[in-house]
Amino acid sequence: METYYDPADLKKFGNISEYQKELADKFFSYYGAVFAEGALTAREKSLIALAVAHTVQCAYCIDAYTNDTLEKGCTEEQMMEAVHVAAAIRGGSSLVHSVQMMNKVKQVSM
């Protein structure tokens, strides 16, 4: 069955430079620098990326950072906790906005 997502497309990410090389080169060099060891370890960054991948619900990124966190020695428990962090912020950000709803209710109610 044909679908919009093909796992093989992930490997073709680099091909984006075919249409605009300069910007792609800048992006990939920036990307590499972001994920290098720094004040945060590459392993910590990989777990953050895994969480963000679930927030943006990008199938490519989930695939890539599941592999990457496994390679960097993360446990399944750590990976799931990272996703829960994403879920908590997502859920929390909905819920904290309910204060606005409450404010509005109070404003327009007798």
Place this chain on the structure above:
Amino acid sequence: MKSLKASGHPFAHAATQIELLEKQAATQPRPTFRSKLQSADLFPLRPAGLDVLQINVGKMCNQVCKHCHVDAGPDRKEIMTRETMQHCLDVLAKTTIPTVDLTGGAPEMNPDFRWFVEEIRKLGRHVMVRCNLTIIVANPKYNDLPDFFRQHQVDVVSSLPFYNADKTDRQRGQGVFQDSVKALRLLNAVGYGQPGSGLTLNLVYNPAGAFMPGPQASLEQQFKRVLLSEFEIVFNSLFAITNIPISRYLDYLVASGNYDNYMDKLVTAFNPAAATGAMCRTMISVGWDGQLYDCDFNQMLDMPLRAPGRHIRDFNADELMQRTIAVNEHCFGCTAGAGSSCGGTTA
């Protein structure tokens, strides 16, 4: 679980494995190992020295790990005889090869193992043993192995695929982690891995699945931190090893539908520096029956060494140094990323 051989699996035959490796290489849009070496100006691969004689003293093992490239297990009866060991000692006596790397199976299960170690040490050679840890606690007759290793100043190199029971047991069998912890404590107790003891205990990490190992230094840090804080275990270095797509690991890759993806990853990560540092360039591998090979992986694939003397009886160092190394698609496992060898990364 049984070995591939005992269960009559097609991959018990090296020729079937090679056929699959080559067929896949021919039908997929992937460069072959040979073409990658050619483009890096490294073909044919040639020896750079002779630092290690790696001797596989038999395929018998108390474990049946899912990824085992030897297809070892309790049902394997191939064991090196004392006569073949004597041929190895003769070679050591007439050469200056500094290090002997004893592997298996579980090398300690060979009835002549201790005698062999003593004789090699009498020749003044450095000995390392690939000890699977659980053998130490598998039977009372092996409980004194840590002391035996200490007496003979043997380096211990032991597989521990992860610092928790879940991942370790999934790869190596139920209860293996717990027994490994017991064995590591016994090794620590006689001084192995302890600072200043001069007794080296190195651990080997290999991924429990179809992915590559991450950076060795970071994995070592994690292992050291968790093993010390949770189990009071210390060790010297961690070697991060890439799983080579042969034997039981090849079976796992094919059966789980991961083969193509895994090979793509290895090929994409081909690193000429890792190929330059491939362990086959500085070692000779001896099979349980005395046959010589470029490495333990080629041994398991029955890939003959390209020199006139192919048996330890006919060992000729000069001729061996002139040979070309036999390669095939499985070699991508040694050359991906930071490289992989029996001593960890190579690039």
